[in-house]
Amino acid sequence: MRPVLHIVIREWRRILTLPVFYWLLLILPPLLFFFYALIYEKEKVKDLPFAIWDDSHSPVSRQLTFLLEQMESIHITRQIKSQSELEMLILKGEVMGAVHFPVKMEEHLMSGQPVNITLYTNASSLVPAKLLYRNASEVIITGGAGVILEKLIQSGINREKAMALVQPVQLTTLPLYNPGYNYFQYLVPGLITVALQMIIIMVGVLLFNYESETGTTQELYNLARGSALRILSGKALAHLVVAWINFILVTGIIFPIFGIWNPAATFHFFILFSLLAMACISVGMLISVIFSDTMLSTDIALFYTAPAFVFSGYTFPRWAMPWYDQYYAWVMPYSSFLDGFVKLYQMQLPFRYAFHEMGVLLLFVLVTFPVALLVLKNKIRKEYIVL
DSSP, X not given: OHHHHHXXXXXXXXXXXXXXXXXXXXXXXXXXXXXXXXXXXXXXOOOEEEEEEEXXXXXXXXXXXXHHHHSTXXXXXXXXXXXXXXXXXXXXXXXXXXXXXXXXXXXXXXXXXOOOOEEEEOTTXXXXXXXXXXXXXXXXXXXXXXXXXXXXXXXXXXXXXXXXXXXXXOOOOOOOSSTTOOHHXXXXXXXHHHHHHHHHHHHHTTTTHHHHHTTOHHXXXXXXXXXXHHHHHHHHHHHHHHHHHHHHHIIIIIHHHTTOOOGGGHHHHHHHHHHHHHHHHHHXXXXXXXXXXXXXXXXXXXXXXXXXXXXXXXXXXXXXXXXXXXXXXXXXXXXXXXXXXXXXXXXXXXXXXXXXXXXXXXXXXXXXXXXXXXXXXXXXXXXXXXX
């Protein structure tokens, strides 16, 4: 164990003294974490600019306009008179949507005739468009039902029976795990952890070929007494401790400051994150021992890690992707980590629900570490000069 400990200490010195390491491992992570957190500090999309196209000019249209303005995501900024005017405002980015109240809307409602109220949204901005649709449709459907309810009551039907006629089926919506549709709670943990995966792998691919660039390969071999296992174990342990430091930064500072800390699930998160870090370190070391050229190994690591967030299923379900994309997602540690993270940290499910994901992360280590060990043994056999 003493040579392994010496390699660990040596690696920490390299992390603290070589710019390529301390920038990637110690300076960049906190900057990225705060940068991601501040992007979504407002947590929700609110006060989206909205236009009213009112050809009805009735008490009902004015009441619906008032109710629309009360919705959290809607802020009425313009009154318009045509669809061409609306399209021009959307193209300029001055409004995100609009609603059109047709001529004689109130008369048709009172006489029981169907009324076609048109809701326009800028679907090129997918999430704001869905929010506008959800809130505006809620107001319009509820408002229309209210008009019919008043008409039935005025005809002599008591309120309870009138309510049953207007709303024979009542729907109760209960969003789980992120009921407030909080961007911060949803996106920031994912962005932070995918950044950590990329950083750990990018540093991992430098662990051996950068020794050649700094002319310290023989020093490393001598310190390990020619043992590939000692070298891999020492470097892996040193970088695992650095990953734990970044974990403490995330869960001890970033999450509490921005109100997304979940102390009950932190230990489970720690176990899952440790497995992710071990998998990423092992993958990075494997690339580093196979490819001696630093630029080539870095390019491979970028190609491997850059699409992790897209293929993880965080923004689009993996089961809906083509089969070959699903396999590509599976060969990245982050996909399994994310599934486990959602279960343990966001859903707060018992530990056993993430056993499969933890097993996959452990499989990455059990496959890549031994292969890296064999490759490094072969390199040492060819290169090691006993002093």
